[in-house]
Amino acid sequence: MTAxxxxxxxxxxxxxxxxxxxxxxxxxxxxxxxxxYLIMDxxxxxxxxxxRPFFDEMLEKIRELTDPSKIDIVVxxxxxxxxxxxxxxxxxxxxxxxxxxxxQGERGLARHFKELRRFKAVRTGESIRIGRRSLVxxxxxxxxxxxxxxxxxxxxALLLPNDAFGQHIASAARFxxxxxxxxxxxxxxKYYANIVLPYxxxxxxxxxxxxxxxxxxxxxxxGVIWRSRLREILAEYEKWSSQRTDARAVIxxxxxxxxxxxxxxxxxxGLEESGAPVALRCLRSCHISDVMTDVLESxxxxxxSPTLNSGPMPTVAAFLSYMRGLRPAGRLGMAFGSCGWxxxxxxxxxxxxxxxxxxxxxxxxxxxxxPGPEELASAREAGRRLGARLKETA
Numbered sequence: 538m539t540a541x542x543x544x545x546x547x548x549x550x551x552x553x554x555x556x557x558x559x560x561x562x563x564x565x566x567x568x569x570x571x572x573x574y575l576i577m578d579x580x581x582x583x584x585x586x587x588x589r590p591f592f593d594e595m596l597e598k599i600r601e602l603t604d605p606s607k608i609d610i611v612v613x614x615x616x617x618x619x620x621x622x623x624x625x626x627x628x629x630x631x632x633x634x635x636x637x638x639x640x641q642g643e644r645g646l647a648r649h650f651k652e653l654r655r656f657k658a659v660r661t662g663e664s665i666r667i668g669r670r671s672l673v674x675x676x677x678x679x680x681x682x683x684x685x686x687x688x689x690x691x692x693x694a695l696l697l698p699n700d701a702f703g704q705h706i707a708s709a710a711r712f713x714x715x716x717x718x719x720x721x722x723x724x725x726x727k728y729y730a731n732i733v734l735p736y737x738x739x740x741x742x743x744x745x746x747x748x749x750x751x752x753x754x755x756x757x758x759x760g761v762i763w764r765s766r767l768r769e770i771l772a773e774y775e776k777w778s779s780q781r782t783d784a785r786a787v788i789x790x791x792x793x794x795x796x797x798x799x800x801x802x803x804x805x806x807g808l809e810e811s812g813a814p815v816a817l818r819c820l821r822s823c824h825i826s827d828v829m830t831d832v833l834e835s836x837x838x839x840x841x842s843p844t845l846n847s848g849p850m851p852t853v854a855a856f857l858s859y860m861r862g863l864r865p866a867g868r869l870g871m872a873f874g875s876c877g878w879x880x881x882x883x884x885x886x887x888x889x890x891x892x893x894x895x896x897x898x899x900x901x902x903x904x905x906x907x908p909g910p911e912e913l914a915s916a917r918e919a920g921r922r923l924g925a926r927l928k929e930t931a
């Protein structure tokens with residue numbers, strides 16, 4: 538794949554990782570890209586690099602356009618090594634280049650790459666003139682690390698915000714109009730749910746700052762470049778960062794001998810009878826990062842587990858730990874499960890929901906051994922009540 542021109546003199550020079558299927562615990566079923574951008578002006582600027590194994594792929598694209606030794610400025614919008622991994626190699630080829638990053642970025646890069654010593658730390662609002670264009674920097678702390686920042690080119694109405702607005706998609710297409718919106722939205726939502734969700738308050742601050750900028754293109758560090766669906770993706774970020782959800786439910790569970798599954802399906806029936814859209818996700822077959830996409834947009838989240846060794850099933854415990862870290866807020870919750878004696882599984886689910894500040898309209902269901910007809914009818918009725926509650930919140 539060759540370099541792709543975004544605007545006159547501005548090129549995508551990143552790499553496509555077709556094989557990636559796990560990104561530190563996040564299932565990347567469609568692979569990913571590591572986006573880097575080359576700006577050709579009186580000064581030549583490289584914004585971000587690529588994961589180290591893809592350095593040669595990026596370098597080949599840069600060489601199509603210029604001698605790498607002519608790069609004057611390298612901007613590191615984010616320290617994480619899928620974006621900074623090739624910095625030492627780039628700076629070895631471009632010895633006169635200035636490395637620009639945020640103050641937090643300087644500290645992080647110095648710890649990651651001991652051989653890097655020359656930094657220019659910039660703060661929000663600072664700019665560098667590179668010819669007919671300028672680079673304006675906006676710090677975005679905790680979107681997604683403390684060092685994160687965006688580079689804005691006002692003369693081109695182009696925003697390069699690193700991890701914000703990303704999606705994990707490997708594709709020959711570079712622009713959003715080349716991929717169906719449904720796929721883009723799904724992957725952007727999954728990216729938000731698994732990467733950005735804990736930093737929603739910071740995202741809202743960034744969105745507020747962006748309202749004052751003219752933007753007709755957004756080049757994130759993963760996935761396609763937004764130019765035709767700007768209104769749509771900005772609206773989705775407004776929704777997700779506000780933790781606004783839809784009046785629908787997701788039931789997440791695992792089961793040992795089928796009892797917890799019977800309760801899950803009784804709850805599902807009750808919810809469906811009330812008219813509530815509901816998704817059923819068994820953690821034995823559904824990856825937790827896919828389930829988090831459901832949690833992102835569902836107002837009601839039900840989580841069920843049998844009790845195993847005085848706690849929930851390992852799959853449910855892993856999901857609870859993952860979800861607690863991502864901090865979805867403002868949900869309605871319900872715990873359920875089955876047990877032989879101790880019964881702590883459902884209790885631990887409820888503890889996590891309370892820690893997240895969720896409202897629990899129904900008491901936990903915790904059935905001993907195998908649920909009978911009356912217990913399943915009671916679960917079904919609880920599902921109906923929860924469905925009615927969902928309607929009240931619509």
